[in-house]
Amino acid sequence: DQQVKQNSPSLSVQEGRISILNCDYTNSMFDYFLWYKKYPAEGPTFLISISSIKDKNEDGRFTVFLNKSAKHLSLHIVPSQPGDSAVYFCAASGTASKLTFGTGTRLQVTL
Amino acid sequence: TAGITQAPTSQILAAGRSMTLRCTQDMRHNAMYWYRQDLGLGLRLIHYSNTAGTTGKGEVPDGYSVSRANTDDFPLTLASAVPSQTSVYFCASSRTVQETQYFGPGTRLLVL
Numbered sequence: 386d387q388q389v390k391q392n393s394p395s396l397s398v399q400e401g402r403i404s405i406l407n408c409d410y411t412n413s414m415f416d417y418f419l420w421y422k423k424y425p426a427e428g429p430t431f432l433i434s435i436s437s438i439k440d441k442n443e444d445g446r447f448t449v450f451l452n453k454s455a456k457h458l459s460l461h462i463v464p465s466q467p468g469d470s471a472v473y474f475c476a477a478s479g480t481a482s483k484l485t486f487g488t489g490t491r492l493q494v495t496l
Numbered sequence: 497t498a499g500i501t502q503a504p505t506s507q508i509l510a511a512g513r514s515m516t517l518r519c520t521q522d523m524r525h526n527a528m529y530w531y532r533q534d535l536g537l538g539l540r541l542i543h544y545s546n547t548a549g550t551t552g553k554g555e556v557p558d559g560y561s562v563s564r565a566n567t568d569d570f571p572l573t574l575a576s577a578v579p580s581q582t583s584v585y586f587c588a589s590s591r592t593v594q595e596t597q598y599f600g601p602g603t604r605l606l607v608l
Binding site: 391429478487 | 554
C-alpha cells in the first residue's frame with residue numbers, strides 16, 4: 386500500500402528550462418510534505434517543505450505546490466541547472482504518522 | 497559540523513553472519529530512524545526511536561533489531577544476514593518525530 390507515489394521514475398529537462406516533479410498521496414491525514422534530493426553515494430538532503438495550511442512555498446529556484454483536494458504536490462525548479470541532476474524523493478507525514486517516502490524520480494538536466 | 501555519521505561506509509558480509517551498523521548524531525535530536533533504500537522501492541523505514549530508551553518497528557523490521565541507550569547513538573543489528581538484506585542503509589534524525597529528518601551518508605551492505 387504505497388501511500389506516497391511518484392509515478393515518474395525519471396525525467397529529463399534541458400538546462401534553463403523548468404523541471405516539474407510530481408507526487409500523489411492517499412492518506413488524507415498527512416499535513417506536512419517535504420522534498421529531499423539525493424546524489425549518488427550520499428544521503429538524502431532536505432530541500433523544501435510545505436504544511437497543509439499553505440498551497441505554495443518558495444525558496445530560490447525551488448517552489449513546492451500543494452493541492453489538498455487532489456492530494457497532489459509538485460516541485461518546480463526554474464531555471465534547471467546541471468547540478469540539479471539527482472534523485473528527488475517526496476515525503477509526507479501527519480500528526481499520528483511517521484514520514485512516508487515516495488519511490489523517487491531521477492532528474493537529469495542536460496546541457 | 498558532523499551532523500550524522502554512519503559506519504562502516506560499506507561492507508561485504510557472508511550470509512548467516514551478524515553485523516551492527518553504527519549511527520551517531522551530534523545534534524541532540526530526540527528521534528532517530530533507520531531506512532533501507534532499494535531500487536524502485538524508495539526509502540523504507542526499518543525501525544525508529546522517538547526518544548532515548550524507546551524504539552518502535554517501521555515498515556520492514558524483520559531480521560533487524562535496534563537499541564537506543566542514549567540520545568546520540570542508534571545502532572542497527574542484523575543477527576543473521578540474508579542476501580535480501582543487501583541494500584543501502586540510511587540513518588536519520590529529527591528534533592521531534594513531526595519535524596524534518598536529516599540523513600547520514602549511508603552504509604552499503606552486500607550479503608553473499
